[in-house]
Amino acid sequence: MMENQNLVEAAFKTGKGVGWGDQAACLFCAVGRFFRPGYRNNLVSGWLLQLRDVVPKLETGARVADVGCGHGFSTVIMAKAFPKSHFTSYDFHPGSIAQAKVHAQQHGVTANTHFELAMASNFPAKDLNFVTFSDCLHDMGDPLGAARHVRQPLKPDGSWMVVEPMAGDRLEDNLNPIGRLYYAASTMICVPISLDQPVSAEFGAQAGFARLKDTIGLGGFTRVRRATETPFNMILEARP
Numbered sequence: 001m002m003e004n005q006n007l008v009e010a011a012f013k014t015g016k017g018v019g020w021g022d023q024a025a026c027l028f029c030a031v032g033r034f035f036r037p038g039y040r041n042n043l044v045s046g047w048l049l050q051l052r053d054v055v056p057k058l059e060t061g062a063r064v065a066d067v068g069c070g071h072g073f074s075t076v077i078m079a080k081a082f083p084k085s086h087f088t089s090y091d092f093h094p095g096s097i098a099q100a101k102v103h104a105q106q107h108g109v110t111a112n113t114h115f116e117l118a119m120a121s122n123f124p125a126k127d128l129n130f131v132t133f134s135d136c137l138h139d140m141g142d143p144l145g146a147a148r149h150v151r152q153p154l155k156p157d158g159s160w161m162v163v164e165p166m167a168g169d170r171l172e173d174n175l176n177p178i179g180r181l182y183y184a185a186s187t188m189i190c191v192p193i194s195l196d197q198p199v200s201a202e203f204g205a206q207a208g209f210a211r212l213k214d215t216i217g218l219g220g221f222t223r224v225r226r227a228t229e230t231p232f233n234m235i236l237e238a239r240p
């Protein structure tokens with residue numbers, strides 16, 4: 001983050017953003033490593049089990065999209081645990097998609113994974129049973145456009161898991177060590193990359209459940225709930 005300080009300082013003055021691809025080269029790997037322990041320790045053994053009817057589908061064979069996949073660790077972990085399901089993962093950053101493919105190879109999950117360059121608001125998919133966004137919806141310029149788009153290829157009984165940084169709805173709820181960490185990342189990374197994209201919603205890493213729920217609801221999901229949480233993440237479940 002510090003390597004990028006000059007770009008962020010300039011962006012504060014102009015009101016423009018900083019592109020995700022213009023971040024320091026080590027950031028992409030660092031983000032993957034920062035989130036991976038949380039996914040490894042919670043995704044399969046905790047979070048997915050809290051979602052309605054998801055694990056039985058994954059066990060028998062589901063079509064899944066993992067959007068904003070970055071270096072692909074969430075995909076790799078799910079693909080290993082559910083070999084009968086197929087995971088197509090999207091991200092708009094070419095370097096991350098290339099690295100995610102390498103990770104899939106290293107972890108022996110190339111047979112049931114596919115990685116593709118695409119925006120969250122127009123990734124090509126159909127007949128999906130399950131969609132996941134891990135620590136990325138708030139980074140997007142157009143989270144509402146993404147929500148509307150997820151609704152299209154999702155089957156009527158499908159669901160969307162949105163993993164977001166833990167945050168309260170009010171500033172004063174976030175004045176704690178976790179909030180401090182995320183506000184720093186938000187200022188240096190999340191808000192600038194959202195501002196750099198069309199719509200520029202700039203949710204930031206402390207968007208909070210109420211705002212996320214509203215946006216997901218406006219996207220066409222009638223049932224949105226907070227399924228579970230850890231000190232670092234809240235896990236939302238959205239169904240049509």
Ligand SMILES: C[S@@+](CC[C@H](N)C(=O)[O-])C[C@H]1O[C@@H](n2cnc3c(N)ncnc32)[C@H](O)[C@@H]1O
Pocket residue numbers: 020031032035036067068069070071072073074090091092093096118119120121133134135136139140141142197
């Ligand atoms: C904080 S990283 C999280 C990456 C990964 N999900 C993880 O947990 O390690 C946010 C990711 O969202 C991607 N991203 C941001 N805006 C996007 C958009 N509009 N469409 C697709 N991907 C996007 C970035 O390229 C980046 O990989």
